[in-house]
Amino acid sequence: MSQYTVRATPEAREAGAITLSVASLPESFGPAGDYDNAHVHAIAGHAGWTTEAARAISAGARGVVVVNPAPEDTDDLDDAAQQNGTVVVLDQRWASNPAATAAEVAVRSMAGRAAVLDVVATAPLGTDIGALIADQLAAVVRLAGPLGNLKLLDRRQNGYTATAVLANGAPVALQGIISDARPASVNITMLTDDGGARVTLPDPVAAWPATVKVTGPQGELLVPTIYESAHRTTWRRLKEHLDAGTLPSDLRQFAAVSEAIASLT
């Protein structure tokens, strides 16, 4: 017996691999027979998604999944979600990867000693540069917290270069590369004086695991690999919040990313 029924727009279903995600959590979710009264609404994150999500909340949704949200002011939506106790989760290309939790611990624990943070995002031809910047920043901000002095130095058809600083003044270098010759991913490398952390977050088109490696004087540790896509992780998180009656911080975290992107233009 499925606990929560799901309705999804065709766009969200496609972009978020929702059929597969829901099928891989069969005890928790199932398709809505009664479409109008589905517990969970899944929508695509194109411009205007916050209005659409607010509409879902008014329509009585207990949970809302937003696939690939574009930068947008989320304050009103956050208020509505709080008032109605609605769980709004964001399904982001890289930032929602299940390894991001361990990667965040690794990166933040050494951020005060960081000498440099180097971030390279790679995506296939045809990728919108603005969307790539947003996905890259969402992942970095998730792992390292807000960046100072963020600035776009160069933007071309096949990539971009941006710069920022960490709270301790260490340089942050961000690069986007458009190419079909490499798997889409974001690589995040933080170096300290005696080691560092290296994180590779893959695209959610398959359940290939991220790698999180922490290097210190004693050696290098590979954090246990998780064979779960960012899509499925998002749905699993949704279920946990729905069961526990808690609200996630996705919208508040996303506000920091939207702000960063607004400062770029």
Place this chain on the structure above:
Amino acid sequence: MSSHTDATRILGVGILGAGPVTQAIHLPSLARLGHILAVRHIMDVDPTVAESVAARVGAAHSTSIDALLGDPDVDIVAICSPHQFHAEQVIAACRAGKKAVLCEKPFAMNADEAARISAVSQETAVPIIVGAMHTFDPGWIAASEDWGELPEHAHTIRSSIVLPPNARFEDFATEIITRPAGAAPDYSDPEVIKGALRGGVMGLAIHDLPLIRRFTPDFKDVEVLEARHVRPFGYVISLRTPTRSIELRAAMNNTWKPEWSFEAVSDDAALRIDFTPSYVQAGSAVATLTQGTRTTVHGPFEHNGYEGEWRELAALATGEKQPPSAQSLIDDLTFALDIAEATVTHVDTRNAVVEGARA
């Protein structure tokens, strides 16, 4: 007839400057090549160093460049002195009519010196190579035979270097008798930062700038977008040409884990080369070339670029191979000097803006 004209005889090597690079890099490489090369003469301005390093290999020793260049047993000269002496010593070695010259990087410190070297090299026809060892690495060479049109089509190029302290690797390679004392620079001084960035480009990035230039047809139009110092020593430099995006990263710190990689990416192909650390005899780089969905791996091969340099020198000295054009060495140097200069100017401009904002 003297044995010097016998093409099959072992070629004699003379080395100017017997510091850590000679001790830890060149002597171990030459020890693997005893069938073609033998060290005959070691010169250093420090007589103790010259004598004790020469004793390790049973070579003659001296403290004067004339003594080494006048030694008829020396066919090939390697210049491993501090960088400010390179140009003058390369010129002297060419004039002495040696069979081939290896100059440790950097080749020269300004375009003027480079032009003088070029003139002497043309006049004397003595082959010269610069110790940018990665260009002699079998992993790089194998990749170059397979990468097709990637140098013409690459749009993004990256060089990333993470270096543990040199001593860690020198000690894996030999027993060093001299080691320069380290200093603790004052990084709150903008002049110190500028010096560190210039040193980073001319001392560290320079190893791979010839590789980058190979993928940058419009290298003459390079500009600096951003240049920052990485503590304690390193840099993050973003460069652009009209067709290329070039990122240089380096951090010299206290980690045990080295990384030295070169990447070039186009719309449909990508090359990544992972080099082995400096000093150690850890074999060649491994090159990973992806074209479409097919990935080819070249290497590892048994020898590294340092040994590759010596094999090349032997081939040049016997006339088996033709030397690189002096123009390409000069272009490599000019490219490095342009980047070093633009980096320092960039830091100056940024400081001026900050000062202006304060005023």
